[in-house]
Amino acid sequence: MLTLHYNPLTVAPTIAIVLEELGLDYTAVLVDFVTKAQAAPAHLALNPKGRVPVLVTDAGVLTETGAILYWLAAVHGPHLVPADAFQAARMRETMYYLAATLHVNFAHALRGARWADRQASWDDMTAKAPETFAASLAYLEGHLDLAPFVVGDGYTLADPWLFVLTAFASRLKIDVADYPKLAAHQAMMNDRASVQAARAKGVLA
Amino acid sequence: MLTLHYNPLTVAPTIAIVLEELGLDYTAVLVDFVTKAQAAPAHLALNPKGRVPVLVTDAGVLTETGAILYWLAAVHGPHLVPADAFQAARMRETMYYLAATLHVNFAHALRGARWADRQASWDDMTAKAPETFAASLAYLEGHLDLAPFVVGDGYTLADPWLFVLTAFASRLKIDVADYPKLAAHQAMMNDRASVQAARAKGVLA
Numbered sequence: 016m017l018t019l020h021y022n023p024l025t026v027a028p029t030i031a032i033v034l035e036e037l038g039l040d041y042t043a044v045l046v047d048f049v050t051k052a053q054a055a056p057a058h059l060a061l062n063p064k065g066r067v068p069v070l071v072t073d074a075g076v077l078t079e080t081g082a083i084l085y086w087l088a089a090v091h092g093p094h095l096v097p098a099d100a101f102q103a104a105r106m107r108e109t110m111y112y113l114a115a116t117l118h119v120n121f122a123h124a125l126r127g128a129r130w131a132d133r134q135a136s137w138d139d140m141t142a143k144a145p146e147t148f149a150a151s152l153a154y155l156e157g158h159l160d161l162a163p164f165v166v167g168d169g170y171t172l173a174d175p176w177l178f179v180l181t182a183f184a185s186r187l188k189i190d191v192a193d194y195p196k197l198a199a200h201q202a203m204m205n206d207r208a209s210v211q212a213a214r215a216k217g218v219l220a
Numbered sequence: 221m222l223t224l225h226y227n228p229l230t231v232a233p234t235i236a237i238v239l240e241e242l243g244l245d246y247t248a249v250l251v252d253f254v255t256k257a258q259a260a261p262a263h264l265a266l267n268p269k270g271r272v273p274v275l276v277t278d279a280g281v282l283t284e285t286g287a288i289l290y291w292l293a294a295v296h297g298p299h300l301v302p303a304d305a306f307q308a309a310r311m312r313e314t315m316y317y318l319a320a321t322l323h324v325n326f327a328h329a330l331r332g333a334r335w336a337d338r339q340a341s342w343d344d345m346t347a348k349a350p351e352t353f354a355a356s357l358a359y360l361e362g363h364l365d366l367a368p369f370v371v372g373d374g375y376t377l378a379d380p381w382l383f384v385l386t387a388f389a390s391r392l393k394i395d396v397a398d399y400p401k402l403a404a405h406q407a408m409m410n411d412r413a414s415v416q417a418a419r420a421k422g423v424l425a
Binding site for chain 1: 268269277279280282284285287288291294295305306308310312313317320321324328334335336337341348352359362363
């Protein structure tokens with residue numbers, strides 16, 4: 016039994032796409048940010064960090080996108096990690112960059128209050144976020160294989176994560192078409208049955 | 221042949237500690253931030269992101285602490301990852317939190333220019349960083365096993381990373397003694413031969 020707590024405007028749909036990719040049964044529970052459900056006691060009991068995704072498994076509760084993806088691959092889909100250790104490390108290199116740089120750059124557009132106290136600082140961060148997000152997209156465009164996948168010629172855990180975060184670009188008025196390899200990756204991922212299934216269920220916006 | 225590009229004031233000593241823990245031969249190359257060596261062509265050729273750590277291996281160049289740790293464990297030290305998949309995922313959960321939350325909170329003390337353009341915004345971030353870093357330490361104190369290790373009763377990849385980042389607290393005038401389990405973890409790690417060896421080589425401050 017797997018239960019995914021998600022919000023479609025976050026990175027959480029990454030997990031749904033992989034659940035669909037693996038053909039696993041799961042229940043999807045919307046964490047409504049409009050009603051601040053992420054800060055309600057029921058959610059904090061699952062994840063004291065007040066974030067999504069959260070995956071409830073028979074073994075226990077997991078948070079952090081990268082850790083949930085790791086567990087899904089380890090238990091249900093080892094083919095989602097390259098067999099070669101160096102290629103697998105390159106996949107992780109992208110995953111850590113997505114978590115700690117690309118996503119963090121995006122967060123400054125909306126969540127400046129995490130790191131500063133004044134409205135003027137938040138406005139400054141919001142104004143700069145498109146520049147830092149675009150710089151990260153340029154780095155990814157220039158340095159990932161994307162031929163067509165993030166690492167080599169196989170679909171791995173890094174692909175759905177890159178797909179979900181790259182799609183945030185439009186919220187910063189950035190046109191992914193300016194990054195041809197990333198745009199091709201977006202198009203390829205949109206065609207996959209797993210992405211379409213997650214979207215049909217409303218988990219992916 | 222392994223070459224670690226590091227700076228002792230960054231997270232890069234984490235990699236040196238694990239190299240020492242595994243008894244691997246390596247060359248340590250200081251990337252001097254005073255002379256902005258991290259932005260010099262020689263370093264950017266290795267890591268276009270202009271950061272450390274970078275590990276040069278016979279298989280290729282790796283960046284991102286979490287990816288380098290993954291590779292070291294996969295190739296040289298599988299005992300540094302819990303055998304149980306759920307426990308291994310809990311280790312990854314901490315690793316992603318360290319990379320994307322604790323380290324990011326610290327970075328706002330010094331690196332506000334990454335995310336905002338105005339001096340007043342940087343000052344605001346610098347002023348708030350001790351609060352957010354302390355909140356992250358409180359989360360870790362409250363939710364990690366730390367009995368005595370991050371996950372269960374064995375030393376894993378998460379331990380040296382937690383050790384190195386927790387030590388940043390003093391730079392924000394935070395006393396780790398206020399977090400008894402983290403303080404005990406710091407003391408335990410300081411006693412390990414691997415930490416002492418990294419410090420003797422000047423890789424760890």
